[in-house]
Amino acid sequence: MLETAGSIVAGQHAIADLVPRIKRYGDFKHVVIVTQPSIKAMGVIDRIVTELSQAGITSRCLTDVKPEPTVDNIQQAFSSIASEPVDLFIGIGGGSVLDAAKVLSVLMTDPVDVMSLIGIDRISKRGIPTVLIPTTSGTGSEVTPNAIVTIPEQELKVGIISRHLLPMMVIIDPVLTISLPPKITAATGMDAFTHALESYISKKANPISDMFALESIRLISGNLLQAYHHGSDLQARESVLLGSMYGGMALSSAGTAAVHALAYPLGGKFNITHGVANSMLLPHVMNFNMDAIQDRLGHVACAMGLQVGTEGGKGVSEAVNRRIFEWTLEMRIPQNLRAFGVKDDDVLALATAASKVTRLLHNNPKPMNIDDIGAVYHKLLP
Template structure:
């Protein structure tokens, strides 16, 4: 467990069904807001959610513009192209309405407006010089927890890798956690984003930087997601299950804020960067194999805590507890129909070595892993997904 630790998160969090209807009232904390940019996805427009927000803001005297140009797993170039398009307008507020890609991009658009640096120059930790335009985050998937983290992830096509930007200046001022917005999520997105959130919590709990604050959020995230992911997948209309997933995802984000994710994410980044495998799917594929690899380095009491939070039997040896955890993860991937074969995405045996070399560069996350992962270990882990 880390000798010292810090925790930082969003300025204000509002949750509950239909809490987005209260957005205008909560904007009072920003002072005099005259104009806002809503960055979102076309699906949110089709569902009428964007128009509902626009009417609410208009009634409060706030003019709005809409931007839908952020792509899934956005590249540096995509974010900067969108910024170039909007930079001629002075917005008092940026609102992110969507999944993790949208929320991450809004953070970056915000600081691009107030810093002379490019996105590429911000890559790393604490390289954003000053605060950006105030932001509001409204997640519509239960996966990344981006709404409460100081992180933004971008894709570097030239390196075929995804990489992080970490800064306190990326933290939003207001977050609205409205489970009703996630009711219409398709099953594949429910599955992949839900397992992504579970991975955040589990990796944070076993991280070398785990601490009392991250443990609290991680275990509650594991508990909520374990008891609701299958129900949310089977019955997407269950607001109760959706709320548990959304809060569990947020807690996972809070956990990783101070503890960080580890080898699963490090190995997943090249799969997204080179083969465009959705991040949650890549994490889900890798999670049982990386956990098996890590098990002998995880303390017995930590494993027992994870098993208990997952609702599993906790008696017996450390090995039996570890087996139960991995077995449950494998069971979920089958029940949620998450792919388990990299061949389905065009990955071949000859790709394994360059994938491992790319993953080895993600030292920010690999250093958090409870067990050292060498390049040959990474190759063996990828091979397990090439049956």
């Protein structure tokens, strides 16, 4: 099964037609634009505000969504906008902004505590319509039924999962990703690659998710290093952004697995950004999974452009993992958790927290117990 966005517009400068496209969907009068200061500085928001105004639509900007937003951050953002009418949200930013916009839209129709929405299918009705416009090539949040929130008091990152979070419209415009600095290009691009790869080896993988996963792997493998080294290459940016959206489609259908389960405690306890945590964990979790996924990795290797044939086997699996590890080195993604303040003594608590992310661990192709999880964290504490 795949439930996704109502409509998707993709292409260079696709955002230029935003207002006429919105008008086709309804007589919207009061828009809230959810974003962050770094995106506002790009000038694109000012253009949207002017075009909305020329079309007789009033708009307000909410710019205080924090990276990897907390429950409180979203709750406060809601309080700051709730007293005036809103009939459409436009979320423009990375996954943090898109996730916040999705949750805000459902709070407008059902103003409950954000905490009560955490889990699967806890949202009772559709929110205000949303238009989601990604400016990172990473989460695929624009097409997923997920929103990830942080609970600092519990040192946790958790998911709100509901089809009611899916947007009315998505605009995929690679021009908006040109300004991404190399470090964010690397981390978010590896997050997108992880979505595709974990979906492909997930126990819930199916023909629909496989199609999106393999195309995502092909697009990201062929273009991420180019986008990292030459950020103004629009063609490379477009491929990675499409790859990121396809990764979101794949994970919506098949789910991510142990890499994401182990990444969440690193975000919740040590504020390690989502893409960096995934990139560090990916080769080690793949190594753990290796014997269970050898027959799946032949097609992955081909999609990555490795000259190894589609049959799989140990040598192919190792080649896939070696290439992933080479990317992390070339893009200077850290490989040592000590740099983030993690100590050997923290492993038990991290492994305990990760072992509770059963929603994702159940998708992993090989069962992972608390000792297996601890062993992976220890690999990152050389």
